[in-house]
Amino acid sequence: MKTAFALAFITITTLVAGCGSSAHESAQPASAATVPERPPNVLFGHIKSMTGSGGEFELRFDPAWWLTGVAAQRAALEDTGSSDVPNDYYVVDESHRLLTFVVRSDADVTVVTHGDGGIDDVSISAAELAEIVKGRNPRHRPLFSAELPFWIRIGDGYPNPAVQIDQQYQP
Numbered sequence: 001m002k003t004a005f006a007l008a009f010i011t012i013t014t015l016v017a018g019c020g021s022s023a024h025e026s027a028q029p030a031s032a033a034t035v036p037e038r039p040p041n042v043l044f045g046h047i048k049s050m051t052g053s054g055g056e057f058e059l060r061f062d063p064a065w066w067l068t069g070v071a072a073q074r075a076a077l078e079d080t081g082s083s084d085v086p087n088d089y090y091v092v093d094e095s096h097r098l099l100t101f102v103v104r105s106d107a108d109v110t111v112v113t114h115g116d117g118g119i120d121d122v123s124i125s126a127a128e129l130a131e132i133v134k135g136r137n138p139r140h141r142p143l144f145s146a147e148l149p150f151w152i153r154i155g156d157g158y159p160n161p162a163v164q165i166d167q168q169y170q171p
Contacts, residue, residue, distance in 0.1 A: 041154040044091075044168070046147075048098055050130040057103040057130055059162055061152065064093035066168075087171050091149070101154065102161040111167045112144040119144060119169055129165065144169065 045063040067075055072090035077083040079092075109129045110121045122141060124132075131138045132146055144167075153164035 038156075041156075041160075043099075043152050043154065044149060045093070045152075046149050047129075047133050047165075050103065050126075050133040052127070052130060055105050056161070057105070057126055059101045059103045059152070059165075060098045061101060061150075062093070062096050062098055064091050064149065066091055066149075101152065102159045103165070104155075104161045104163060107162055108164045109166070111141070112148055112169045114142040114144055121166070126165075 043061065043063050044066045045061055047059060048062055049058075049060040051058050065075075067090045068085075068088060072085045072088075073083040075092050076085050076090045103126050105126050107126045109124050109126055111124055111129070111132065113120050113122045124139075124141075128138060132143065135146070137143060148170060149168050151164075151166045151168055152162045155161050155163040
């Protein structure tokens, strides 16, 4: 079974050559400076609605924080009075403000299903996800739960569409 969504933030450096264009600017040294690339914008939360619009979809998303380690323990302690963190994670969902994202029709989407050997991730289309969010199951898949949260990866260029959407299994 593949992981629903692997978050690996790898800092990639690029070389930037500098040239001063003015006599008042000093030229940069022959060795180039390194500038880290911005990590991908990945959010965790619940999809509240997804509607079609001209080959794209509009996603209404309630973001939350998936916490592990000390952050999870301290948040659980503050919320419940106990630092116990069952299953090694704790979700904080304080505001229920909905954010709007465009979803490309060719976005990579996976949902969690009951498989032969347990739980599986299945690739589906954005159009099928929109139907599932509406409470339908057009392909009659053995969905684990339509209520499970998702990870969404947001693209870099305007309108910054969701380019990857992966449902997160929660025991």
